[in-house]
Amino acid sequence: MYDFIAIDFETANNNLNSACSIGIVAVKNQEIVKTEYFLIKPPTAEFLMKNVNIHGITFEMVKTESSFFEVWEQLKEYFANTHFVIAHNAQFDMSVLKCCFDEYSIDIHNFHYIDNIHITHLCSPGNLQNNTLKTAADFYGVDIDNHHNALSDALAVANIIINILKTHRQESFISLAAHRNFTTKNFYELNCTNFFISSKNRIKYSNNTISMQELKELAEQIISDNLIEIDEIIFIKDWIQEHQSLAGNYPFDKISALCSLILEDGILTDSEADEMLCLLSQFVNPIETSCTECSIIFEEKLFVLTGDFDSGSKSDITEMIISKGGSCKDNLTKKADYLIVGGAGSDNWKYGNYGGKVAKALEMQEKGHTILILKEKDLINCFE
Numbered sequence: 133m134y135d136f137i138a139i140d141f142e143t144a145n146n147n148l149n150s151a152c153s154i155g156i157v158a159v160k161n162q163e164i165v166k167t168e169y170f171l172i173k174p175p176t177a178e179f180l181m182k183n184v185n186i187h188g189i190t191f192e193m194v195k196t197e198s199s200f201f202e203v204w205e206q207l208k209e210y211f212a213n214t215h216f217v218i219a220h221n222a223q224f225d226m227s228v229l230k231c232c233f234d235e236y237s238i239d240i241h242n243f244h245y246i247d248n249i250h251i252t253h254l255c256s257p258g259n260l261q262n263n264t265l266k267t268a269a270d271f272y273g274v275d276i277d278n279h280h281n282a283l284s285d286a287l288a289v290a291n292i293i294i295n296i297l298k299t300h301r302q303e304s305f306i307s308l309a310a311h312r313n314f315t316t317k318n319f320y321e322l323n324c325t326n327f328f329i330s331s332k333n334r335i336k337y338s339n340n341t342i343s344m345q346e347l348k349e350l351a352e353q354i355i356s357d358n359l360i361e362i363d364e365i366i367f368i369k370d371w372i373q374e375h376q377s378l379a380g381n382y383p384f385d386k387i388s389a390l391c392s393l394i395l396e397d398g399i400l401t402d403s404e405a406d407e408m409l410c411l412l413s414q415f416v417n418p419i420e421t422s423c424t425e426c427s428i429i430f431e432e433k434l435f436v437l438t439g440d441f442d443s444g445s446k447s448d449i450t451e452m453i454i455s456k457g458g459s460c461k462d463n464l465t466k467k468a469d470y471l472i473v474g475g476a477g478s479d480n481w482k483y484g485n486y487g488g489k490v491a492k493a494l495e496m497q498e499k500g501h502t503i504l505i506l507k508e509k510d511l512i513n514c515f516e
Contacts, residue, residue: 133160134158134210134215135215135306136159136218136290137157137159137210137217138159138248138287138293139157139217139219140155140219141225141282145180150174150175151200152171152172152194154203154282155283157289158214159290159293159305162297162303168283172199174200175199179191199236204232215244216305217245217246217319218247218248218289219289220248220249220285221247221265226319229319240320241319242319244318248292251296252272252292253346254349254350254353257346272292296308300312313356315356343378344378344381347387350367360400360412362394365408368391369392372391382494390404390408414494428506432458434459434467435470436460436471438471438472438473439473442474443508449511464489464492466496468493469502471489471504472506474508
């Protein structure tokens, strides 16, 4: 059984089933024990020039190679015999894998995977200027011989993890994952689209937004066991001190103040632990921790909608609310009674599962306003 495998895909075009190469590296006891590289013939001959310019693979190079269906017969042994699968920007590589499974009607194999971006930021908080593989490799002293060659990039990921293990004096990745409370994900639960959105069309997040995403990930780690320990408080406080540019962003200031209060005497009381657990839980998922069992009053109440909705367009939802005597506005003000969060989410949401309007609503609640944050399904239940 491998401690972990590192993988990297390259694709021919924007369709995520168009894998044209994969690199895979197996690691056990801090040693690379096996590597493999495959060129893959995608379902179509479409190779976008921008992709070719990145990885150098053309259709002529793969037209006689095996399809993913055939390559998987040689790959599946790795996935069946490892504790973890790691990739840099894992959402992309896992989505490619899932779309290839779908394309060839391959039964999905479940496994635990972790994003190398998550690992490197948790193990060196504040030290990485961005999320690129090259930045992480440079920081951990790892050479990338041929960047965007799938095997070269997978080797870089594996060597980064090995260096982290040595730096943190951990015998295996399993012990490191337990020690640092890494967020692991189940492949079965992966949500993905079939197409890759080019960087030109992607939202470019500010450094503060990226840092808030990192803080949210830290919060998820800490509350995963439903317990708060003093060493976790110390870790959060150290992270906060390195990210003072976030001052003024909810709930950064409140977390910082609570950490300082707890560390004044170095003793974490039960009430302090409960308060921190509640605060971090609300930060991670404010909708889940809001009142969802109350009866929604529509008459003369003001509703604000945020995100994309499963039940229809915002215009459709607005008409439903008006039919029961309520009204809707686009902007969140002190007059708002309800913030309804769409179940489909939004690409603009900056904390992963909620965004600016929810953050503002939380701040309003903190100041004593009675606005309620509810899920789309809570609203729709009133119409069924």
